[in-house]
Amino acid sequence: MEKKAKFHGPAFAGLETADRLSDQEIEARAQELFVQLTLDEKIKMMSGDVPFWLGMADMIMGGGYADHPWVAGAVPRLGIPGVRFADGPRGVIMDGGTTFPASIGRGATFDPGLEERIGDAIGRELRAMGGNFFGGVCINLPRHPAWGRAQETYGEDPVPLGEFGAALVRGVQKHVMACAKHYALNSMENMRHRVDVTIAPRPLHEIYLRHFRRAVEEGVASIMSAYNSVNGEWCGQNSILLTEILKQQWGFQGFVMTDFIFGMRDSKKAALAGQDVEMPFSMIHNQHLKGLVESGEVPIGRIDDAALRVLRQQIRFAQGRDPQEYSLETVGAEAHRKLAREAAEKAIVLLKNEGALLPLKKVKRLALIGKLAAEPNTGDSGSSNTRPPYVVTPLQGLQEALPEKTEIIYDDGSDPDRSALIARESDAAVVVVGYTHLDEGEFTSPDSMAELAKYFPPPTPEEIPIAQTMMAFFGPTKENTHPVPPGGDRKLLTLHPEDETLIRAVAASNPRTVVAMMGGSAIITENWRGKVPAILMLWYPGMEGGHALADILLGKVNPSGRLPCVFAARSEDLPSFDMNAKAITYDLWHGYRKLEREGNAPAFPYGFGLSYTTFEYTNLRLSNASPGANGTLTATLDVANSGAAAGDTVVQVYVAVPASRVERAPKELKAFQRVSLKPGETRTIRVDIPVKDLAYYDEQSGWTVEPTRYTLIVGQHSLDDRALRAEFTIA
Secondary structure: OOOOOOOOOHHHOOOOOOOOOOHHHHHHHHHHHHOOOOHHHHHHOOEEOEEHHHHHHHHHHOOHHHOOOEEEOOEHHHOEOOEEEEOOOOOOOOOOOOOOOOHHHHHHOOOHHHHHHHHHHHHHHHHHOOOOEEEEEEOOOOOOOOOOOHHHOOOOOHHHHHHHHHHHHHHHOOOOEEEEEEEOOOOOOOOOOOOEEEEOHHHHHHHHHHHHHHHHHOOOOEEEEOOOEEOOEEHHHOHHHHHHHHHHHOOOOOEEEOOOOOOOOOHHHHHHHOOOEEOOEEOHHHHHHHHHHHOOOOOHHHHHHHHHHHHHHHHHHHOOOOHHHOOHHHOOOHHHHHHHHHHHHHHOEEEEEHHHOOOOOOOOEEEEEOHHHOOOOOOOOOOOOOOOOOOOOHHHHHHHHOOOOOEEEEEOOOOHHHHHHHHHOOOEEEEEEEOOOOOOEOOOOHHHHHHHHHHOOOOOHHHHHHHHHHHHHHOOOOOOOOOOOOOEOOOOOEOOHHHHHHHHHHHHHOOOEEEEEEOOOOOEOOOOHHHOOEEEEOOOOOOOHHHHHHHHHOOOOOOOOOOOOOEOOOHHHOOOOOOOOOEEEEOOOOHHHHHHHOOOOOOEOOOOOEOOOOEEEEEEEEOOOOOOOOOEEEEEEEEEEOOOOOEEEEEEEEEEOOOOOOOOOOOEEEEEEEEEEOOOOEEEEEEEEEHHHHOEEEOOOEEEOOOOEEEEEEEOOOOOOOOEEEEEEOO
């Protein structure tokens, strides 16, 4: 398969170096191509270009998922290159791409501007590598920290989730198409191919869809449907999700594509529901769609609509992008590596710092303990796995950052007694523990694969040997000894028992112990957090994570990350979660909303994070205490750095509706703003909240803004007892 694609042909002539086209000009070019397409070519545009069995052998057996873009809808005779897909979201997954921190860590930055810059780097690298379609805008909402792919998304609240998704779309789409996924309610992994999620309209729209709507508002080129079923129908052939909500209510102009291989099951249902492209192979549509059109069961208008949607986006993203600007030198460029380091630094959350242990000072002998201190650990090994040229481990980062006279004693932590002795003889100890791709990540069970194999197309005579090998791989047969893959939904919410034992041993031996955790979502720390003075959450910090950790530990960078998900104290305070469930109901309650509603105190609240300086919020004012239902609420406040170090704070604006006619969360985040301040600096911050964003969703009347009294709450985290408050009324 080719890595490069030139956008030539009559309708693409001159687009690469031309000025940007208007929507009318894009439509004209699309129509010019469309009238030249045969029915077979239109139908072919609705599937991946690769024959099924050859593609499966390449992707599954050959490990070729990250070797090249996956192409759909190419029509060579007309110079139509097709959409050329590569995955993410930690960066382009092909060789040499920059590996940024996992999305959950980038969500902890509360910096959409940074995310847009990351998107710009990703889009530029992908185009240089021959792709035109980035599949890594993952904006599913992690309702429970056990979800194996929580690391791929930005956090539990739909507002920042939507803003970060929109920021990544903006950045990526300076260069290539972006795809937001997985639409919708994909928040568990082990049963993602089997589970049916039941949900009422209000939580569907308020909690689980609003971030997808935000991506659509930003002009995202594509939406990927999810594997799971919603209210009794698979997402890839769910007309309520794909047509009624996405295309009709939201006015989505791009194209819908399936999740890979098992994203739809019925050609007629999928086409009629609004599914535009089956990815990544010629599979179900290739077998059935033409016959369905010829018999009148699928109208030709549905085929025409899908083909035009794909054509419009290809033209839109071919224009004004000169190939001379996309040399391979941009892949993993120094500027992008620096960006990865900046993101990792801003993502790290300081959870505890008793006695101002951090930043470390006067350390001549440092004990660095734990196998993850010396092993690359960038996250999931599934479809989001990247191939960076290097990964800086914590050990390497500290070796480079500390002066030569400082001695680093590394121990893998396999013997807690030995580790404790090393710690006792050191000025300070840093214990690096947490999860890896073995604990959480993408997962397809052998049972699911065997069940779904009935949708595989029959092989041609030439493909029979490949098919036999593949079916033996998937089973179920006695000969199938393929091990259960790693990852999946997390079996633990705490650290591994051996990690907790190690922490307690080291902390008992050295009172200057720092614990640095890696992982893709919240971790319960109750068994040991009271025994250590300092705790850091690193997430999966990307290829520059070791440098970032060293910068934080040594005070070269002031920690500024804030938790994008609540860290509960007890598993029973979280929503129910059964990784083997085939049916589940989602409601309004998860995360900080659920804990505060039920009066359960978290270990660390949503939005929480410490700094090496202090901040003061004062003088909250509202420009209009009675905005109309179509107006905007404008709040200003003064934010001061009252400490001795430069630092960043995240202003978090929550709204409560104490007299609402429907049950609401005690408070909900409505806006946020990251602010950088020098020591002693004060700045006046302005926050605008459209009143429509205060609405709840009514099943009969849709989005409804209540005429009632509201409370604005501005603080440094969701349970900030020093938060500022102001009342306002909507008439």
